[in-house]
Amino acid sequence: MKKAIIIDDEPLARSIVKEYLSFYPQIEMVEECSDGFQGVKAIQQHKPDIVFLDIQMPKINGFEMLELIDEPPAIIFTTAFDEYAIRAFETHAVDYLLKPFSRERFAKALDKWLSVKDTSKLKEATESLLESTAHSPSQTERIVVKTSGRIKIIPLHEIQYLEAADDYVKIFTAEGNYLKKKTMNYFEQVLDPKLFVRTHRSYIVNVQQITRIDAYEKENQMAILTTGVKIPVSKNGYIKLKTMLGI
Amino acid sequence: MLHSFGLSWESGFIDSIVSNLLLVLASLMLINTFKYYLPRKERYGYILGMCGTTSVVWLFITRAVLLLILPEKYKSFYSDSVYLRLAFGFLILGLMSLLSVLWYTLKDQQQNESRKQEAEKLAKEAELYKLRQQLHPHFLFNSLNSINALIGSRPEEARQMIHQLSDFLRGILRKEENQWVSLNEELQHLQLYLDIEKVRFGHRLTTSIDADEKIREMKIPAMLLQPVVENAIKFGLYDTTETINISIEAVKENDQLILTVQNPFDPTTSLPQKGTGFGLSSVKRRLYLLFARTDLLETSAKDHLFITSIKVPQQ
Numbered sequence: 261m262k263k264a265i266i267i268d269d270e271p272l273a274r275s276i277v278k279e280y281l282s283f284y285p286q287i288e289m290v291e292e293c294s295d296g297f298q299g300v301k302a303i304q305q306h307k308p309d310i311v312f313l314d315i316q317m318p319k320i321n322g323f324e325m326l327e328l329i330d331e332p333p334a335i336i337f338t339t340a341f342d343e344y345a346i347r348a349f350e351t352h353a354v355d356y357l358l359k360p361f362s363r364e365r366f367a368k369a370l371d372k373w374l375s376v377k378d379t380s381k382l383k384e385a386t387e388s389l390l391e392s393t394a395h396s397p398s399q400t401e402r403i404v405v406k407t408s409g410r411i412k413i414i415p416l417h418e419i420q421y422l423e424a425a426d427d428y429v430k431i432f433t434a435e436g437n438y439l440k441k442k443t444m445n446y447f448e449q450v451l452d453p454k455l456f457v458r459t460h461r462s463y464i465v466n467v468q469q470i471t472r473i474d475a476y477e478k479e480n481q482m483a484i485l486t487t488g489v490k491i492p493v494s495k496n497g498y499i500k501l502k503t504m505l506g507i
Numbered sequence: 508m509l510h511s512f513g514l515s516w517e518s519g520f521i522d523s524i525v526s527n528l529l530l531v532l533a534s535l536m537l538i539n540t541f542k543y544y545l546p547r548k549e550r551y552g553y554i555l556g557m558c559g560t561t562s563v564v565w566l567f568i569t570r571a572v573l574l575l576i577l578p579e580k581y582k583s584f585y586s587d588s589v590y591l592r593l594a595f596g597f598l599i600l601g602l603m604s605l606l607s608v609l610w611y612t613l614k615d616q617q618q619n620e621s622r623k624q625e626a627e628k629l630a631k632e633a634e635l636y637k638l639r640q641q642l643h644p645h646f647l648f649n650s651l652n653s654i655n656a657l658i659g660s661r662p663e664e665a666r667q668m669i670h671q672l673s674d675f676l677r678g679i680l681r682k683e684e685n686q687w688v689s690l691n692e693e694l695q696h697l698q699l700y701l702d703i704e705k706v707r708f709g710h711r712l713t714t715s716i717d718a719d720e721k722i723r724e725m726k727i728p729a730m731l732l733q734p735v736v737e738n739a740i741k742f743g744l745y746d747t748t749e750t751i752n753i754s755i756e757a758v759k760e761n762d763q764l765i766l767t768v769q770n771p772f773d774p775t776t777s778l779p780q781k782g783t784g785f786g787l788s789s790v791k792r793r794l795y796l797l798f799a800r801t802d803l804l805e806t807s808a809k810d811h812l813f814i815t816s817i818k819v820p821q822q
Contacts, residue, residue: 269744270649271709276656294711295748316645318748319773340648359652413775 266292267299268314277312280366296325308333315339323393324404334382336369352389405438420469424462457504459497518577526569533565534603541607554604562596653707668706675699682729691723693732711750718757725764727819735768735815738786743770764819772813
């Protein structure tokens with residue numbers, strides 16, 4: 261028996277997937293969720309084999325929700341109209357259903373999934389999809405993190421700086437710091453280059469937080485933030501910082 | 508000929524080098540001038556004038572340079588050949604000017620052409636975008652998806668929703684940009700939209716409209732309220748996971764119709780500058796085009812409520 265979860269904020273959109281699924285006795289619908297918060301919980305609890313996921317949902321969208329899950333299951337995306345998302349699905353060969361979809365189209369997607377023996381391929385496709393959707397307009401305005409079971413949405417302007425921490429990146433805000441399993445290079449690419457600068461191999465700083473830059477040792481500098489925190493600035497980082505501030 | 512003046516061929520050689528070098532310089536100067544200044548058609552006489560002046564200047568400079576480096580007796584030879592030199596210089600400079608004017612005019616035209624094409628392309632794209640927006644693709648496909656779901660379980664409701672959707676779309680197609688309608692008509696059209704959204708979002712969405720009979724007779728530009736309410740719904744529904752209420756209120760104040768739309772929002776995750784989304788900026792622009800005023804649309808946030816208000820001066 262395979263387990264399925266449906267995540268969609270519209271009840272009727274969930275019911276049509278449920279209806280189509282009822283023709284597959286080997287698949288059990290274990291839970292339906294109306295937003296990404298419930299979705300994260302349900303996926304962790306049930307460890308489903310397949311998830312039907314809508315993109316546009318309250319608070320966090322489908323992509324942001326997936327970012328919060330360590331081991332994403334197989335996903336079939338469902339969306340009505342989202343040019344950006346559709347382009348992403350196509351480039352990463354991830355299966356998606358455009359609403360309204362027919363039973364035949366639904367069957368095709370499910371058969372394709374059921375015929376896949378090597379699930380690692382599916383996972384790879386989802387992961388590369390997430391890398392690319394991080395550049396989507398909505399997601400470059402905020403970062404969604406998980407902190408002790410809670411989900412926190414951090415608007416970009418609230419971020420003071422980011423620090424590398426092994427496989428994670430530590431995000432510092434006035435309220436505290438949060439971990440996200442991503443690389444510094446990832447954030448350097450995703451964050452607004454007008455607001456953030458990588459001053460050091462292990463640091464990215466919000467330039468609006470900088471009050472002054474002090475010389476430190478021979479070739480290095482220190483950026484002093486409004487909070488008093490000192491951020492190392494490498495030789496290269498100093499050049500980037502100077503061009504950005506126009507000095 | 509040179510020998511009849513008692514001059515060596517070296518002098519002639521130097522003369523030709525100096526004269527021609529200076530002529531090349533003068534030509535370059537003219538070409539460069541035309542690069543930045545192209546006379547209009549009726550002023551082509553300017554080109555002749557410029558060539559003439561340049562030739563004379565060239566003649567004098569050549570003379571000065573030649574007299575500096577060549578023997579004194581060269582002076583008389585120069586005076587004898589001055590008209591020939593002038594004619595030659597004028598001819599060459601005129602030819603160069605003509606060529607460069609032609610060249611730059613052609614280039615200018617090409618640039619104009621590509622600019623025009625670019626502008627037309629942009630205008631077309633904007634029109635296409637507007638058409639697409641008017642179709643409300645996201646709303647349309649999601650509504651069709653809801654209808655698809657209803658057909659199986661509640662066919663009567665599916666039918667009703669098809670009629671609501673048809674009426675809504677017909678309303679959009681019928682209304683023209685600069686048409687004024689009664690508030691009542693606008694609210695009825697809005698009600699269709701709200702009813703469809705309520706089917707889509709089920710119990711999560713409730714709405715209230717508060718406008719008495721008299722006020723409903725006041726006029727507003729067609730489809731003015733629609734994008735504001737759309738914005739409120741999108742904002743409200745996607746910003747919280749709870750049930751939301753959208754309230755629309757119309758009052759009369761000093762001969763102005765004041766419309767207020769309220770939706771809940773989450774101040775901790777919504778960026779304040781994001782408050783005026785695309786929908787509202789287009790409303791603002793429309794109000795400006797209609798009344799030449801920028802103060803007719805206002806937004807404010809109070810606790811967890813986002814309030815949009817529009818003043819509509821009555822004509």
